[in-house]
Amino acid sequence: MTDYLKEECGVFGVFGHPEASNLTYLGLYALQHRGQESAGITSFDGKCFHIHRQMGLVADIFKHHILEPLKGEIAIGHVRYSTAGSSNIKNCQPFLMEYALGGLSIAHNGNLINDVPTRKRLVDSGAIFQSNSDTEVIMHLIARSPLPTIEDRVIDALKEIKGAYSLVILAGSKLIAVRDPNGFRPLCLGRLGRAYLVASETCSFDIMEAEFIREIEPGEMLVIDNRGLKSYYPFDAEPKRQCIFEFIYFARPDSFIFGENVYNVRKRLGELLYEYSPCVADIVIPVPDSGIPSAIGFSQKSGIPLELGLIRNHYVGRTFIEPKQSIRHFGVKIKLNANPSILKNKRVVVIDDSIVRGTTSRKIIKMIRNAGAREIHFRISSPPIISPCYYGIDTPTHNELIANSHTIEEINRYVTSDSLAYLSIEALKKAVKNPDDFCYACFTGKYPLKFPKEEIEQLKLFRREEE
Amino acid sequence: MTDYLKEECGVFGVFGHPEASNLTYLGLYALQHRGQESAGITSFDGKCFHIHRQMGLVADIFKHHILEPLKGEIAIGHVRYSTAGSSNIKNCQPFLMEYALGGLSIAHNGNLINDVPTRKRLVDSGAIFQSNSDTEVIMHLIARSPLPTIEDRVIDALKEIKGAYSLVILAGSKLIAVRDPNGFRPLCLGRLGRAYLVASETCSFDIMEAEFIREIEPGEMLVIDNRGLKSYYPFDAEPKRQCIFEFIYFARPDSFIFGENVYNVRKRLGELLYEYSPCVADIVIPVPDSGIPSAIGFSQKSGIPLELGLIRNHYVGRTFIEPKQSIRHFGVKIKLNANPSILKNKRVVVIDDSIVRGTTSRKIIKMIRNAGAREIHFRISSPPIISPCYYGIDTPTHNELIANSHTIEEINRYVTSDSLAYLSIEALKKAVKNPDDFCYACFTGKYPLKFPKEEIEQLKLFRREEE
Amino acid sequence: MTDYLKEECGVFGVFGHPEASNLTYLGLYALQHRGQESAGITSFDGKCFHIHRQMGLVADIFKHHILEPLKGEIAIGHVRYSTAGSSNIKNCQPFLMEYALGGLSIAHNGNLINDVPTRKRLVDSGAIFQSNSDTEVIMHLIARSPLPTIEDRVIDALKEIKGAYSLVILAGSKLIAVRDPNGFRPLCLGRLGRAYLVASETCSFDIMEAEFIREIEPGEMLVIDNRGLKSYYPFDAEPKRQCIFEFIYFARPDSFIFGENVYNVRKRLGELLYEYSPCVADIVIPVPDSGIPSAIGFSQKSGIPLELGLIRNHYVGRTFIEPKQSIRHFGVKIKLNANPSILKNKRVVVIDDSIVRGTTSRKIIKMIRNAGAREIHFRISSPPIISPCYYGIDTPTHNELIANSHTIEEINRYVTSDSLAYLSIEALKKAVKNPDDFCYACFTGKYPLKFPKEEIEQLKLFRREEE
């Protein structure tokens, strides 16, 4: 149950379609799972930029009268959950700036790791920051580059930053898509008729029946203009460090990213989970919705029948407010309910994708127990999370991660399951085709990118609050 | 795919809890699937009634400042989708009236069938109607009864009406729950500490960890007051005619109604579907979410593995507006996406709970075909719908029901599946314990309650429009 | 300063114009000063009624998409402040009902005085009430009349009620306007091209450049249909008892009602105020806006120059919320500010239209004193209010009316003025052409209509609270 692993961002871009903003709206709609806090679209009509950003869900923000003025054949969009920067309108993306070469808008998925020292350096030399977002650092670097073309300036800027970034940039009549050299976050290229599309995940292409061409490569900068596509590989070669957690939890199961279908990987995780940590049981039940593919894999491999023992209430929304006073602590009951008819007197395998703090898991296990389960074997389709992510996933700090300070047996006792098993990293690696191309830092604490010294020092000091 | 079988209403009541309105809010929240159009709560504080009704979702309407003034230890609530009466604030329930015995508030799930002639008779004798709702008829009948007690008046009133009704009535210091003699709609009794609860479905009790006591019986009027519970059976005995469609589609799978767990019945439907209409295939995929339990049953019975070949976008909401101009006809793609990685070159069994107009099914089948499926065998876990429901389900008219005018083979061709099979009524009856206790009118056209002549004549004439 | 004499209602009607709802919108807009709490419009398109009612200001409620569905060539509208019934959506007018003759919508300005016993009688014979409004009583009486035509039924109903009512009724293809036999509230007839208009005040006609024909007479029922206008005088003759307070405070100064222009009457009040209560002073200042015409009259008669020593903030709105904590008691400063440059060392005559509780007057006088005024002579352009109004003005109870229990000298001391004078009733009567045609009950306690005994008893008992 990954409620506490907050989703991050999704980006989308269109080049060369008369309804670029409408397509961006649809693309963002399909990426809504990557960020439910705010959404924005910038378009360029050949002369002017048009932009609309707002807190809220894509379908609630973009009504006809909002989309209509976003004219032009090029557009980019962004959905966001707060990974860096606080939660308010100032940090909504895309950002839009005027700089020496004209106008430029940018949408960013990922987290920089040297943004604090870079920001400090920029500020010391006279730059002003109007948000908390690390994306504003990239904008300054582009604006301050002395080079004559936008392509050169983007390259110049990105050479100064480290971290995770899948960027979509609307630079006047050019659309630029860049993926960091390690390729932490996904970024895909598509086509709809004669228009080109860029999106975090391929499910954005499916909704508009567009064709998926290929993924943008780690370290690739793709420039789309009236002359067509042009690829640059301006960075020193780095090993691929794609986020394994996109497969485990983040990405939509129908998307194709990092060379594989998410659903298939997730199902293999369930199969491996049985292979490595089998158990005798009557039924397998997933924690919905993210646990379902792994539970299918576990069930098929084990032969233990799958049942929907936990039902999810899909009308939860962001707005649910627990009533005050004596009625409290509904917590997970607002989202999930256990079905006693299925669970009563059963030996149950419960499949979830991860355990973060452990509190939600504990509530789920207790709820299943109260529904009459005789035995509860808790199986997690990923290894224990021991370290926070600095590349774009909003995990809590070390202290809050239960697996950082507790053994599996301690966690088992805490969540009150009869047995608990995680997938080992060894097993996890068997679920993907090229296991060396991934980042496992949240499971190992071994970060592929080292933090600059200043960053580490300041990590907890800096946070300007804003309402 | 039952998009066109609009959900109807849910009712909830609390007697004897200091936070009656808060509990009602939670209870309605768990019943949200029964109606997403409007919601309302009435409370009684011993002296005054307090009420709030509004268009929208439960969690969006009932904020702290709205709930706080709804004081008192007795409360009732209602969620609604337009089955009778048009969609506006005037028809929001609960209704609240002043009448000869004081104040009375009422929440109604179901549809009357003699409301038009009764309404006409009332109007002719000087009554005024301020809404289109058939519930207002019941209010007038209670108000006009000459009998001295509210219990007698409710009985007096209900003896004049025919149709489906599960009522929760807040009559000053009494809470009254009534289920029509045929028991079309569910109604359950629960307890939380010393407080009594009434709800359409038991999932309302689960969310607040309340105890499910029993179902209100068809024809039972249960009166709860400070002296406790008292049951009346004032009506002539009628055969039970519980709505089979609650099992097939409406009720939440974790609820226990009509003597059984919904999930279990739904899963048996899938098992029977395989038994009566087997096929050779590589995978079974459900149309989510309502098709999942049947697909699990089908998969387990057949041994054909279950896969999530269709992914549902849960951020759809009521607010999605298709962009104008050339981008059109997204239709089902807004809600569902097919996963080619699973479907490619596969022989696929698709499980859905019903076919209404056929248009949505056709889009789903085409989407699966486009994702690469080699064969598509469409299996429906209920019989063909040939007749509209007059007892509380918002089915379209005869003309719009594809199975009313087309053979199964014609439907198969229309939806473009390779084979199509429905569950027979004979098989359907095997899925429930007491098959004679159910209404199958939508599948048979044999209505358990005859319409009064006037009703039939006026059925299409009367509809006052209101914004 | 009449902040506490809350405004009541305004009504409007159109017969025979293709944009009846749009005209009603404009008419209500011009009547906004008569009620800022809610507004509503009903239209009839020859077959169906359409209605929209909402809390808020006319210009905020009626956007294009709200007006567009209100089709038809006949429409009525209502603006409301809470004179009877509590402040919520249930009491918003117009009301719309289905009854024996079809549909009927009604908008009411005024207050009945025998509504409580009539309501009790109706309820005892089986009627149900869904609001607190006395207007619902009229609807029941119309619905219960056994007479065959709507005209007869309206007459039948109105013969049973007593009190103040200017009604506009939309009865299918007829528009009916009625003014009670005493003519408490104004009601005017106008024409725009071939369409007929009915409005509380003539300023509604001016905004659409329509022609003012005449006032509806007290006791007149005017029926407008396709055959033209037809007048009925069905009631026993009663003396005219037009509300003098419409002239003093309520009506807009540019309106023509009760046979005179409001501004002219109000100016004469100021002239008479000087004649009867002269004083030596340097400047005359009005309490804006309602005190301005009287101040002009006072200034012209006395020769003492008029100055705007109090400035009104017109952005106050309904929404101003005083910040919590130590910053409190802004009260009147939110609306008014005194200008020291004008007031310093001056002997000042302050003109206001009335004193209700005295608290606001006290704040104003203190504010003027703080701004440096040497002497403050407070002159009120109406007599002391000693009794509440039961005919449509929301005055507080006897206890709260300062003049009910205090002498003028005591009030003078309380409000801290150097001298205080009211206009006498004798003088007030000189300001209007036919002084015997008016109701002065708030100044005399002599009510032209006696209350039925039950009414008096129940007056404080009955009030159902509703959110």
Place this chain on the structure above:
Amino acid sequence: MTDYLKEECGVFGVFGHPEASNLTYLGLYALQHRGQESAGITSFDGKCFHIHRQMGLVADIFKHHILEPLKGEIAIGHVRYSTAGSSNIKNCQPFLMEYALGGLSIAHNGNLINDVPTRKRLVDSGAIFQSNSDTEVIMHLIARSPLPTIEDRVIDALKEIKGAYSLVILAGSKLIAVRDPNGFRPLCLGRLGRAYLVASETCSFDIMEAEFIREIEPGEMLVIDNRGLKSYYPFDAEPKRQCIFEFIYFARPDSFIFGENVYNVRKRLGELLYEYSPCVADIVIPVPDSGIPSAIGFSQKSGIPLELGLIRNHYVGRTFIEPKQSIRHFGVKIKLNANPSILKNKRVVVIDDSIVRGTTSRKIIKMIRNAGAREIHFRISSPPIISPCYYGIDTPTHNELIANSHTIEEINRYVTSDSLAYLSIEALKKAVKNPDDFCYACFTGKYPLKFPKEEIEQLKLFRREEE
């Protein structure tokens, strides 16, 4: 009638009060007439800045839950109408930035005239702009100054800019107020207990019963911190060029600015108008509300009685939408109505403060004529506007100003008055104490500050559109 001379901005600041944000809210509320488009408040709590900006009216934006998080004892606020930059959330003030010395927030009333070349220079050297506002230029200049203290940096920055600026700056624990060397816009210093206040107009002090100390001088930079007040005069001496239009139309009549009470000046304008352009007439009527003080002056000087012949509808709001279709061209009738009872057969002097395009004046004169006026003598309490304002008032371009291309006699014919007279500049100067201290550019075309050459060239080219 100055509907087309859009109001500009108002600024407010508090130092040293525990409810700094609440006071700022009240201060902005009293300044609402200076800008109704957006409002914002920044506070500083000793560690963090808090900010809220929103489109809309002050009283609608700042509810308790919005104000509560704006903690701290220092706060600044801004109300805005679009004088520079387009109308959207990005341009809402105050602005807030992080720069080399920490955080800084700024609120600006006025318009720079060399912002375009300065912006170009900044952009060319790597700066990025995220709004259209000239205020962002000031922020960059402060951030880029190499000087060590904020005081020096502000001075450094302001020496590079030309134009009109009354600034309130929240720089951590210091509040800085600056008025440009010419003193175009007002800026006042006040005290509430031990707290210091800064405001565009003194009416902000009155609402909270604070004391007005003095005006900030042209060219003065006032720094308020825990040690008290400190004044700097860092700029070369310039002649005072205070905006005469603040007196004529903008400022609230109860405010004291530029050494005088606004009401008194406005009344003198009316007196002078009669002296220079007398006429024989029966009544004087103002165009409300801005024309009232001048009309009082005219009336007192001439002995012609003042009457309110035009009534203003104060519920207009921003939201009024003219109904579509045949009902059109209400225009000024939405705001004003003429009272025939006063005007009929009268010789009328109409007093307005200015004529901009002439279209509104024409409608008003026609409305008065239709109400029966025999003669209409139109008197304007300011000279003809022949040139746009570049210092903070949103006048239209030369082409749209009727007096730029037409003689007074031509204007008289266009607006259909019988005679038309403006106040001469010579007479206007007699209304104020130090006539040489004012800017009359809109009446003379002689601008006290010359535009840099680039500015003039680019004036019409640059405008980035944003929604």
